[in-house]
Amino acid sequence: MTDIGVKKELVAGRPDLWLRMENNPIPSCPGCHEPTAMRAILEALEELDAVGDAVMVVGVGCSFAFQSMVDLDYLVCAHGRPPDGASAVKRVLKGDHVVFTIQGDGDCIAIGAGALINAAARAEKITIFMLNNANYGTTGGQLAPTTPLGHVTSTTPGGRTPAHGYPVRVPELLATFQGVAYTARGAMNSPANYQKTKGYIKKAFAAQRVSLGLSFVEMLCACPPNWHMTPLDSLKWLEQTVIPQFPLGEFKDVQGASGKTQEATR
Amino acid sequence: MARGEIVIDENFCKGCGYCSKFCARGCIEQNGDRFSPQGYILAVFAHPEKCNACGVCAWMCPDHAIEAYRLVEAQTTAHS
Amino acid sequence: MADRLFVQGNEAVAWGAVSAGCEAFFGYPITPQNEITEWFAREFPRMGRVFLQSQSETGSINMLHGAAACGVRAMTSTSGPGWGLMQEGMSNLANAELPCVVVLVQRGGPGAGTTRHAQMDYASATHGGGAGGYRNIVLAPASVQELHDFMPLAFHLADKYRNPVVVLSDAILGQMAEPLERKQLEFEPLPPKDWAVLGKAHHADGKRRGISIGQGFIPNPDFPTYLSFIDHLDKKTKQMRQDEVRFEALNVESARLILVAYGSMARACQGAMEMARAEGLDVGMLRPITLWPFPSQAIRRNIREGVQFLVVEDSLGQMVEDVETAVGERAPVHFLGMLARHEPREMGMIFPDRILEKIKEICRK
Numbered sequence: 083m084t085d086i087g088v089k090k091e092l093v094a095g096r097p098d099l100w101l102r103m104e105n106n107p108i109p110s111c112p113g114c115h116e117p118t119a120m121r122a123i124l125e126a127l128e129e130l131d132a133v134g135d136a137v138m139v140v141g142v143g144c145s146f147a148f149q150s151m152v153d154l155d156y157l158v159c160a161h162g163r164p165p166d167g168a169s170a171v172k173r174v175l176k177g178d179h180v181v182f183t184i185q186g187d188g189d190c191i192a193i194g195a196g197a198l199i200n201a202a203a204r205a206e207k208i209t210i211f212m213l214n215n216a217n218y219g220t221t222g223g224q225l226a227p228t229t230p231l232g233h234v235t236s237t238t239p240g241g242r243t244p245a246h247g248y249p250v251r252v253p254e255l256l257a258t259f260q261g262v263a264y265t266a267r268g269a270m271n272s273p274a275n276y277q278k279t280k281g282y283i284k285k286a287f288a289a290q291r292v293s294l295g296l297s298f299v300e301m302l303c304a305c306p307p308n309w310h311m312t313p314l315d316s317l318k319w320l321e322q323t324v325i326p327q328f329p330l331g332e333f334k335d336v337q338g339a340s341g342k343t344q345e346a347t348r
Numbered sequence: 349m350a351r352g353e354i355v356i357d358e359n360f361c362k363g364c365g366y367c368s369k370f371c372a373r374g375c376i377e378q379n380g381d382r383f384s385p386q387g388y389i390l391a392v393f394a395h396p397e398k399c400n401a402c403g404v405c406a407w408m409c410p411d412h413a414i415e416a417y418r419l420v421e422a423q424t425t426a427h428s
Numbered sequence: 429m430a431d432r433l434f435v436q437g438n439e440a441v442a443w444g445a446v447s448a449g450c451e452a453f454f455g456y457p458i459t460p461q462n463e464i465t466e467w468f469a470r471e472f473p474r475m476g477r478v479f480l481q482s483q484s485e486t487g488s489i490n491m492l493h494g495a496a497a498c499g500v501r502a503m504t505s506t507s508g509p510g511w512g513l514m515q516e517g518m519s520n521l522a523n524a525e526l527p528c529v530v531v532l533v534q535r536g537g538p539g540a541g542t543t544r545h546a547q548m549d550y551a552s553a554t555h556g557g558g559a560g561g562y563r564n565i566v567l568a569p570a571s572v573q574e575l576h577d578f579m580p581l582a583f584h585l586a587d588k589y590r591n592p593v594v595v596l597s598d599a600i601l602g603q604m605a606e607p608l609e610r611k612q613l614e615f616e617p618l619p620p621k622d623w624a625v626l627g628k629a630h631h632a633d634g635k636r637r638g639i640s641i642g643q644g645f646i647p648n649p650d651f652p653t654y655l656s657f658i659d660h661l662d663k664k665t666k667q668m669r670q671d672e673v674r675f676e677a678l679n680v681e682s683a684r685l686i687l688v689a690y691g692s693m694a695r696a697c698q699g700a701m702e703m704a705r706a707e708g709l710d711v712g713m714l715r716p717i718t719l720w721p722f723p724s725q726a727i728r729r730n731i732r733e734g735v736q737f738l739v740v741e742d743s744l745g746q747m748v749e750d751v752e753t754a755v756g757e758r759a760p761v762h763f764l765g766m767l768a769r770h771e772p773r774e775m776g777m778i779f780p781d782r783i784l785e786k787i788k789e790i791c792r793k
Contacts, residue, residue: 094406095414135627160490
């Protein structure tokens with residue numbers, strides 16, 4: 083019988099590597115960009131055909147809960163210690179594994195600064211992802227090293243001032259290390275930024291796979307409840323306040339990761 | 349123009365509003381007449397006729413609640 | 429490779445680890461264990477195994493966490509101050525149920541203390557630091573040979589219970605040299621580490637593996653609730669208490685005075701015991717080999733009319749509390765500690781003749 087009908091082709095949906103826990107929504111706040119950052123990472127892994135060799139090393143923070151939601155081999159480390167754990171995993175597995183960390187800003191550059199700096203100094207062939215939501219999300223929105231000046235947090239009730247120190251720009255910092263092959267900062271606050279960030283992620287994985295050195299991608303993420311804003315307002319605030327203090331782009335791209343030497347595009 | 353369709357899983361939508369903001373064609377609305385089991389104001393696929401299956405809503409949804417489809421005319425089949 | 433060597437205790441640890449199939453070592457410089465780290469730095473690259481010097485002992489224990497999660501036999505070694513930085517890591521290893529070995533070469537405490545010998549980490553080694561709720565086996569060698577032999581034993585027990593094991597040495601044992609007979613020790617076979625993280629493509633069933641430090645808190649099929657996980661730890665702890673107690677008993681059957689000492693102090697006590705017996709004093713010795721689980725039964729079995737105990741520790745008294753708990757009020761427990769050292773500077777030691785003096789003092793009463 084002739085059958086003039088309409089076929090539905092899936093264009094985009096839940097990442098294949100994302101596991102649903104029955105009908106429970108993702109344990110994240112409305113408008114939180116951390117699951118979006120995870121989506122970009124998981125899609126990159128699929129597109130690079132690296133899923134079977136991937137080991138995800140998770141720190142302690144909002145992304146701690148993702149350990150049970152992602153269909154990858156994973157290892158959870160102490161708060162701030164994923165670079166230590168990942169260094170060991172990469173070295174003992176000896177295969178061409180893709181080992182990457184998922185850390186928040188506090189996990190990565192506050193309590194974990196020692197581990198991060200020394201993994202970079204050792205040129206560990208791992209990829210570090212820092213999900214920067216400008217505060218300690220899980221614990222109720224305290225000051226983090228990456229909290230922008232002027233921002234109110236539960237431990238800077240009057241807004242961050244130089245008395246609380248200055249925001250740390252991690253990809254720029256790590257770009258100065260000889261052992262670092264690629265650093266970039268992206269954001270999840272628009273479709274264009276999402277696609278650009280996914281490109282940075284794939285370059286970071288590429289740098290790891292050709293053993294050039296440590297690769298690092300920071301992803302600016304909205305955190306509406308702790309910023310005391312609606313999700314849509316937090317997108318504006320990210321654009322107007324955060325990005326000016328945390329410029330997007332690539333800060334180091336040693337030849338091979340992208341086929342051309344590019345010290346910095348900023 | 350390609351034609352598309354989206355399905356929003358009401359168990360997972362948290363009403364953040366990103367999908368409706370980033371839909372270039374205004375297909376998704378959030379006017380507060382539908383709520384999720386958790387009490388979030390649901391996003392609703394209000395204007396299917398405008399949808400061109402770009403999929404932006406799906407990858408901008410932080411809760412992976414949206415599936416975006418492209419509607420493709422099935423070839424006519426000569427025999428059963 | 430020669431079977432008989434004349435080596436320092438610290439080096440014997442390394443030979444023992446190699447015989448146990450240790451594949452990875454992570455360490456940080458701290459006296460008095462540097463010879464261990466330096467041996468691995470020299471030898472492991474040649475063997476195609478992993479040596480990595482960390483940026484701190486917090487780094488070492490978390491690298492150990494990573495390696496153990498991949499199912500590899502791995503270890504670290506440190507001393508008091510570094511051991512302090514490893515407490516969070518030890519607690520995480522226990523929650524994640526990761527087998528590994530930590531060699532703790534004791535030095536004087538507290539704080540920076542001294543770089544010389546002491547036995548002042550007994551309490552923290554046997555009671556589990558960091559977030560509480562776990563125990564771990566602690567082995568106490570008293571010779572270069574035991575430092576070698578206890579490494580394969582430690583790795584076996586770690587794998588058997590999927591828990592970290594501490595080998596408690598000190599600067600005397602670590603720095604002194606004795607003949608060592610290298611031999612391969614055999615243990616009962618253990619199941620393969622099907623739980624290890626390797627990357628999905630590297631599992632026969634292709635299903636993901638995961639190691640978490642929040643078991644029971646983050647739901648996983650094995651432990652849907654927190655208490656279901658804590659109950660699992662309770663059973664594991666009880667099993668270790670029941671099956672893994674080790675000690676050495678010398679002349680205790682008729683002894684009127686039983687010395688209780690471990691590690692280097694057990695060597696001094698053995699000398700004192702032999703001198704006392706030569707003078708007709710009925711003195712025996714109980715040497716705990718597992719400091720946890722503590723051999724309380726072995727002590728209680730020797731309580732009888734007129735018996736007394738003398739605990740000798742190169743500290744102000746930590747194991748003595750476990751002895752007192754085991755003995756209760758049923759017999760006197762005397763103590764001789766580091767204030768009886770032969771001289772006040774950090775190199776002072778408790779010599780056998782000082783212990784003999786105390787023995788006589790007790791027996792005269």
